[in-house]
Amino acid sequence: MQKPSIPKGTRDFGPAQVARRQHIFNVIRRTFESFGFAPLETPTLENLSVLTGKYGDEGDQLLFKVLNSGDFAKDVTAADLTVGSKALLPKVAEKGLRYDLTVPFARYVAMNRGTLTFPFKRYQMQPVWRADRPQRGRYREFYQCDADVVGTDSLLCEAEIVLMIAQVLNGLRLDKFTIKINHRGVLRNIYESLYAADSYLGEKGRENDLFVALDKLDKIGKDGVTKELLERGFFGNATDRLFEALEVSGSFEEKLKQLGAFFRKEGVVPDGMGDGSEDYRSLFELNQVRELLAASGFQHFDRLEFDPTLARGLSYYTGCIFEVKINNVQMGSVSGGGRYDNLTGSFGLPGVSGVGFSFGVDRLYDCLEALDLFTVTAETPTRCLITHFDQASGRAALPLLAELRAAGIPSELYPDASKLQKQFKYADAKGIPLVVIMGPEEVAARVVKIKIMASGTERVLPIGEVVKALTVE
Template sequence: MIKPTIVKGTRDFGPVVVKKRNYIFQTIRSVFELYGFQPLETPAMENLSTLTGKYGEEGDQLMFKILNNGEIFDDASKATNSRELVAAVSEKALRYDLTIPFARYVVMNHNDLALPFKRYQMQPVWRADKPQRGRYREFYQCDADVVGSDSLLNEVELLLIYDTVFTKFGLQGYELRVNNRKILSGLAEVIGKSELLTDITISIDKLDKIGIDGVRKELTTRGLSDNDIAIIEEFLAIDGTGEEKLDKLKVLLKDSPTGQKGIEELSFVLNSGYATFNTAPIVDVTLARGLNYYTGMIVEAKAPAAVKMGSIGGGGRYDDLTGLFGLKGISGVGVSFGVDRIYDVLEELQLFPETAGQSTKVLFLNLGEENARVAFKHVQSLRNAGIAAELYPQNAKMDKQMKYADKRAIPYVAIIGESELQENMVSIKNLQTREQEKIDADAVIRFEYK
């Protein structure tokens, strides 16, 4: 007998978990639509040529490639390395994220789109990563992007979307960290090492993990002088409020037009007076995610420190993402929510509302054919009124039916025994408080099922 298993890094979701996940999806979706974003879905698989080279070398390695099915691999025997072999036997891959498929969609449909185009997308993605807490091989992303607009108001609204969603979740202590790619480019310009931008940012991005001494050592090995490193250390030492940090950056990057532009953009997003945040964004000059395609604002949402989860969302401005597919001049900006990590955070902090895992509000006990027939009419009336209700399918011992309701976390049971049947009444029992009351049958539909 083969013992059933599932692939590492994937999960089954039982009914209660699915309901809680749906609570997350519905909350995020409601905010997306509140801000005027439209839904979009793309296929689970894309042509390998669409995805390859868009995420860097590591991304190419972490893609799940799909074997060409039912075809003769004539070129496979001619392959001299693994890259050639993959090309010979695979032309498709599971999508790695939602951004590149979205860019492909825009390029294919731009003549029919009303720009700016505001879309949201909530679908699974796949990565051949090493599974660990908060990191899975199959997981959902929830993205919101605006393409066809250079306005920084889009950045303001996307930050407000994060703030609104996390506030609705009751998530306190989360951090919304922001930076601008142009500020990092400005730092490289000031030290005269623009060609080492990636090397510099890779090193400073590790500040939390290896400390300033570790960063200094890494920068030395990457060919930077002591004077260069001193300027970078001054950059990393910038502190104070968001406004104070931006003022200090203006001085440090005074000789970099690119850096000044980045400071100006970030200042508008944070201090233009358009938005009032429940949790103010934090200027973080070390934030360097996605530099292979972000060109302006960079944002990362971090879980409360007590949860030790790290990032639960991120995004930024990409001025020429569609240029990867030959369509120049369409600017874009977007953010993404990491649903799976958000679930773990809400679960650990016990922030799911009690109703999030519920479906059925009231279970009518089955106490015989005549009683069940009357009960079923109540069930249908409740359903017609939008209240989830069930009738236990067979006449079983009351204790068994009550245990079923408890196991299902159904908050109420309705009892129509012989006395209730004769009196045209229904007894409603709250399974949490164990309180029971008998009400008129006509009042069943008006009862407050919490």
């Protein structure tokens, strides 16, 4: 006899877990909808032609591919076998599992460009699959909750992302959070300021070396970043300059001003896309987001941090970048996002600017669990169990059962005439708060006994008054 199991990195969710997860989904959904985002769902299966090449080489490796149905091996030759999996793949699989929600969204927008109204605001809460090595906070099947706006470059969208993140985390009582924000242009300007001090950096395409090293500052510290940069051929005076740039402190606004002064000092050319002043577009935009937040009554500036070292999604984000951590739990980021200027370009619809972000539901769950913040714990939605002694009293309970359900009180009649002790044990194990006792005496007297499980108190009520009594409670 086989011992059944589930694939590694996947999980079953029992009743209490589903209820807790639904709580997270509900908080996110309510927030997204209150900001005017409309739901979209895309298929689990996507054509590999849509998925491949969108997530880098590593992503292509981590895609789950689905075997063609029927005689999938019919086109495979012995020569393919010599080459190996790479040659076989296009012959045996043309579909894969959704890897994130952004690419399917881009595919949807491109396919439906003619009928959508822009700006198009959609949210999507669905599972994604990655053949990653499972570890703490990382699963092979996990849920993402994304919200994106495409078809406008208004910075109101960036400000609203910050508002939504704060609203969701407050709604979940995860109130010790930090929202880090940066801008792709800040990173570029930092690079340019080093370039002015280090002609070796004139070689193009070295930007990413810098940002990838910089992004590790949290983990490996200043010395580690310096070492990595020197190894990669940066000059010592460039790395000194780098840390001078990053030595910004104080409020969000003060940091912006200090960095602007540094850029001016280093002679970095402002890109002039700001409001016509000498400000840098990136700093100007970050400040605009701050102003929009202030005008919206944003209460959490103490949890919003401008972090010029934040570098995520370098290959696709072009404007603001976000990343969110819960401070009092050891856990990767629970949310992140940014603006991209060419989301749908690879699907034949260039020049559509958009901005979006994503919550990792499984990480939020793990945080809530680690902080013991869940309140929903029952193993069943049932509020009331009717116990009985024999077939006759069981049958006599049926009208009351129907009445309770019609009144919106999820209820069960224990299905068998088992010993009362067993029926109570069932209520106890499932966390059912109320038990109605219906024995032959009660039936004869047209009454029931009701026991409140938490306190153990009992009372006797005429059968006709039960629903009213329980509805009031």
